[in-house]
Amino acid sequence: MPVWLWNATVGIILLATTVRWRCKRIAHLPPGPTPFPIIGNILNVPREHLGREFADLTKTFGDVVHLSVLGQSTIVLGSQKAAYDLLDKRSANYSHRPASVMVPLVGYEWLFALMNDGQRWRQHRRAVHPTLTPDIVREYQPIQSKVARRFVRSILRSPQDLALHIRFTFAAIVMEVIYGIEIREAHDKYFKMVERMAEVGEAIVMPGRFPVEAFPALRYLPSWFPGGGFKNFAADAKRDISYIIDHLFETAKTAMVSDTSGSVVSRILGASEDEDAQLEGMCKEVAGTLYVGTCYTLTNATMEAFLLAMALYPQAQEKAQAELDAVVGTERLPEFSDRPSLPYIDALVQELLRWYPVTPIGVPHRVVADDEYNGYVIPGGATIFVNVWAILRDPDVYPDPEDFKPERFLNSRGEFDVGERDPAEILFGFGRRVCPGRHLAQATLFILCACVLAAFKIVRPVDEHGAPKEIKREATDANVISLVVSRSCRLSFIEVHLDRHPKVHRYTMQPRSSKLQQYLGLAQDD
Numbered sequence: 010m011p012v013w014l015w016n017a018t019v020g021i022i023l024l025a026t027t028v029r030w031r032c033k034r035i036a037h038l039p040p041g042p043t044p045f046p047i048i049g050n051i052l053n054v055p056r057e058h059l060g061r062e063f064a065d066l067t068k069t070f071g072d073v074v075h076l077s078v079l080g081q082s083t084i085v086l087g088s089q090k091a092a093y094d095l096l097d098k099r100s101a102n103y104s105h106r107p108a109s110v111m112v113p114l115v116g117y118e119w120l121f122a123l124m125n126d127g128q129r130w131r132q133h134r135r136a137v138h139p140t141l142t143p144d145i146v147r148e149y150q151p152i153q154s155k156v157a158r159r160f161v162r163s164i165l166r167s168p169q170d171l172a173l174h175i176r177f178t179f180a181a182i183v184m185e186v187i188y189g190i191e192i193r194e195a196h197d198k199y200f201k202m203v204e205r206m207a208e209v210g211e212a213i214v215m216p217g218r219f220p221v222e223a224f225p226a227l228r229y230l231p232s233w234f235p236g237g238g239f240k241n242f243a244a245d246a247k248r249d250i251s252y253i254i255d256h257l258f259e260t261a262k263t264a265m266v267s268d269t270s271g272s273v274v275s276r277i278l279g280a281s282e283d284e285d286a287q288l289e290g291m292c293k294e295v296a297g298t299l300y301v302g303t304c305y306t307l308t309n310a311t312m313e314a315f316l317l318a319m320a321l322y323p324q325a326q327e328k329a330q331a332e333l334d335a336v337v338g339t340e341r342l343p344e345f346s347d348r349p350s351l352p353y354i355d356a357l358v359q360e361l362l363r364w365y366p367v368t369p370i371g372v373p374h375r376v377v378a379d380d381e382y383n384g385y386v387i388p389g390g391a392t393i394f395v396n397v398w399a400i401l402r403d404p405d406v407y408p409d410p411e412d413f414k415p416e417r418f419l420n421s422r423g424e425f426d427v428g429e430r431d432p433a434e435i436l437f438g439f440g441r442r443v444c445p446g447r448h449l450a451q452a453t454l455f456i457l458c459a460c461v462l463a464a465f466k467i468v469r470p471v472d473e474h475g476a477p478k479e480i481k482r483e484a485t486d487a488n489v490i491s492l493v494v495s496r497s498c499r500l501s502f503i504e505v506h507l508d509r510h511p512k513v514h515r516y517t518m519q520p521r522s523s524k525l526q527q528y529l530g531l532a533q534d535d
Contacts, residue, residue: 037384037385037386038075038082038385038386038388039070039071039073039074039075039084039382039385039386039387040070040071040073040074040075040385041053041066041070041074041075041076041077042066042069042070042076044076044077048078049076049077049078049080049081050076050077050078051078053066053076054076054078058369059369059370059396059398060366060369060370060396060397060398060399060402061398061399063085063087063370063394063396063398063399064087064396064398064399064402066085066087067085067087067088067396067399071087072086072087072088072090072091073085073086073087073091073382073383073385073387074087075385081390081391081392082388082390082391082392083391083392083393083394084376084387084391084392084393084394085370085394085396086393086394086395086396087396087399087400088400088403089400089403089435091382092395092400092435092439093439094382095380095382095387095393096374096393096395096439096440096442097439097440099380100439100440100441100442101126101377101441102376102377102378102380103374103375103376103377103393103440104125104126104374104377104440104441104442105125105126105374105375105376105377106123106124106125106372106373106374106375107373107375107392109123109213109222110219110221110222110225110228111213111219111221111222111239111243112213114221114228114239114240114243114247115209115213115242115243115246115247115250116246116247116250116251117209117210117213117250117301119254119293119294119297119298120294120297120298120301121133121134121137121294121295121298122298122372125375126377126441132291133291133294133295133298134441134445136277136291136292136295137273137277137295137298137299137445138445139276140273140276140277141273141299141445141446141448141449142448143448145271145276146448146449146452147345147452148271149186149449149452150345150452150456152182152185152186153182153345153452153453153456153457154344154345154456156178156181156182156185157178157342157456157457157460158342158460158529159178159181159193160174160175160178160457160460160461161342161460161461161464161465161529162529163177163178164461164464164465164518165464165520165526165529168516168517168518169515171316171515171516171518172313173195175309175312175313176204176309177192177195177200178312178457179308179309179312179453180192180200180203180204181193181200182453183203183299183300183449184199184200184203184300185272186272186273186449187261187272187273187274187296187299187300188257188258188260188261188264188272188273188274188296189261189264189265189272189274189275190257190260190261190264199257199260202253202256202257203253203300205249205250205253206250206253206254206297206300206301207301209246209249209250210301212242212246219239219242220236220239221239227239228240232244253297254293254294254296254297255293257296257297258274258289258292258293258296261274261275261296262274262278265278265279273295273296273299274292274296277291277292277295278292299445299446308450308453308454310367311361311362311365311367311450311454312454312457312458314361314364314365314367315361315454315457315458315461316467316514316516317365317480317514318360318361318364318365318413319462319467320467320468320469320480320514320516321413321480322412322413323468325357325413325414325415326462326466326467328353328415329353329354329357329415329458329462330462330463330466330521332351332352332353332354333351333354333459333462333463336350336351337463339463339521339522339524339525340522340524340525341525342459342460342463342464342525342529343456343459343460343463345452345455345456347459348455351459352419352423352424352425353415353419354455354458354459354462355418355425355455356415356416356417356418356419356425357415357458358451358454358455358458359415359418359427359431359432359433360413360414360415360417360418360432361454361458362401362432362433362436363401363407363432363436364401364413366397366398366401366432366435366436368397368436369396369397369398370394370395370396370397370398371394371395371397371438372438372442373392373393373394374392374393374394374442375390375391375392375393376388376389376390376391376392376393377389395435395439397435397436400435401432401435401436406430407430417430418430433447433451437450463521463525464520464521464522464525464529465518465519465520465521466518466519466521467516467517467518467519468516468517468518468519469514469516469517470514470515470516470517471517478514480514
C-alpha cells in the first residue's frame with residue numbers, strides 16, 4: 010500500500026473516532042435548551058433576574074442544566090443535592106475559578122477568593138481559617154458591640170445619611186478585626202482606602218464595563234489608542250491597590266504592639282516565631298482578600314436588605330422588638346450576652362440571608378477535568394453556577410418562600426432551630442470554597458440588627474404630603490451575565506455575582522425610647 014494511502018486511511022480512522030467520541034460525549038451532556046448553530050444558547054442566557062430565569066430552566070430540564078455558548082459549556086445547578094454532590098463531595102475537581110483579564114491588570118491576582126485551587130491558594134486558606142473560627146470570632150464581640158453603638162448614634166444624628174452609615178460601620182468592624190486599626194469617622198483615610206479597594210473590585214466584575222474582557226487582544230493596544238483607555242484605569246488601580254495593601258499591612262504590624270483584641274494579621278504573624286518575608290507577603294494578601302471579598306460586601310448588602318424587610322413586613326419588626334423589650338428593656342442596647350434569650354432575632358437574621366441572597370447564583374466554579382454525574386458528562390473547563398436564589402425558595406423546604414417569615418427558623422418551643430434548612434450553608438459557598446468570614450458576618454449582622462431594632466421603629470419613606478411611599482424589593486445593580494472571551498480565546502460567560510445591594514430608601518427612623526436616646530446621647534463616645 011502506498012505511503013500516502015496508508016496515511017490517508019489512518020487519518021480517516023482517527024477523524025471518524027474523534028467525531029464519534031465527540032458525538033457520544035455531546036449526547037451525554039446534561040439536558041438543556043437546544044443550542045443554535047454557532048451562537049449556541051446565547052439567547053437562553055437570562056438578562057434580568059438570574060435566579061428566577063435559571064429556575065425556569067431547571068423546571069424544564071432538571072437540577073443540572075447545560076448551556077453552550079460558542080462551544081463553551083456552562084452548568085447550572087438548581088438543587089441543594091446537586092450542589093453538595095459536586096461542589097462538596099468532589100470539591101477537588103470543582104474548586105477552580107473562571108479566568109478574568111482585568112483581575113491581574115488591576116493587581117488583584119492575590120485575591121485568594123479568585124485564585125485557582127493550588128498550592129498558593131491552599132496556603133492562604135490554611136492561614137486564614139484558624140483566625141475566624143467560631144471561638145475566635147467570639148473574641149471580636151467587643152469590637153462589634155462598640156461599632157454597633159456608634160452606628161445607632163450616627164443614625165440618630167443624621168438619618169438622611171443611612172447608606173453611608175452602613176458602609177462605614179462594616180468598614181470599621183472589618184478594619185479593626187483584620188488589621189487592628191480603629192477608624193471613627195467617614196473622612197478617615199483608612200475608610201477612603203478600603204472604599205477605593207471596593208470600588209476597583211466592583212468595577213472589574215461589572216459586565217461590559219471593560220471591552221478587553223470580550224476582546225483580550227485589546228490588552229496589547231497602547232493606552233492612547235481608541236479602546237485602550239482601560240489601561241489607564243488599570244494602571245491607576247494597580248498603583249492605588251498596591252499602596253493600600255502595603256500601607257494597611259505595615260500599619261497593622263505597628264498596631265500589633267498594643268493590639269489586645271488579636272487582629273487577623275497579628276494572629277497569622279504570631280503563629281510563626283521567625284520573621285519570614287514569604288509569610289508576611291501571604292498575610293498581606295489574605296488580609297486584603299478578607300476585606301474585599303467576604304465580610305464587608307456581603308454583610309453590607311444584607312444590612313440594606315434588613316431595612317427593606319422591616320419596612321415591608323412591620324409585623325416581623327414588631328415581634329422582634331417585643332422580644333427585645335422583654336429581654337433587654339428600653340434603657341440600653343443589646344449585648345452578645347443577650348443572644349441566647351433572643352431566638353427571634355437570630356431567626357430574623359437567617360431569614361434575611363434566605364429572603365434576599367446578595368449572590369443569587371453564587372460565585373462561579375470551574376471544572377478541572379471531565380466528570381460523570383447521574384449518567385451525564387460534566388465537561389472539563391465548564392463554568393458551574395449554583396442557583397442559590399432558587400434553592401432558598403424551594404417551597405418544599407421553605408413554605409411561602411416569597412414571604413419574610415423568621416418564624417420558619419423557630420421550633421414549636423420558640424427556640425432558634427435551623428435544622429437542615431440553614432440558609433448560610435447555601436449562601437456562603439460549598440466545599441473548599443466556603444467563605445472563611447461567614448461566622449464573623451453572621452455575628453455582625455446579629456448585633457447590628459438587634460441594636461437598630463432596639464433603638465428605632467423603621468417606617469416606609471413618605472412623600473411630600475406625608476403619605477407612605479410604595480417601595481418594593483429592588484437592587485441597585487441589574488442581575489445580568491457578561492459574555493467574555495477567555496485567555497484561550499474561547500467565548501464563555503463568567504462573573505455574575507455582583508453584590509445585589511437593595512436600594513437604600515429614605516426610611517423614617519423613629520427613635521423608640523427617650524431613655525435610650527438619653528443613654529446614647531450622654532454616653533461617652535467609645
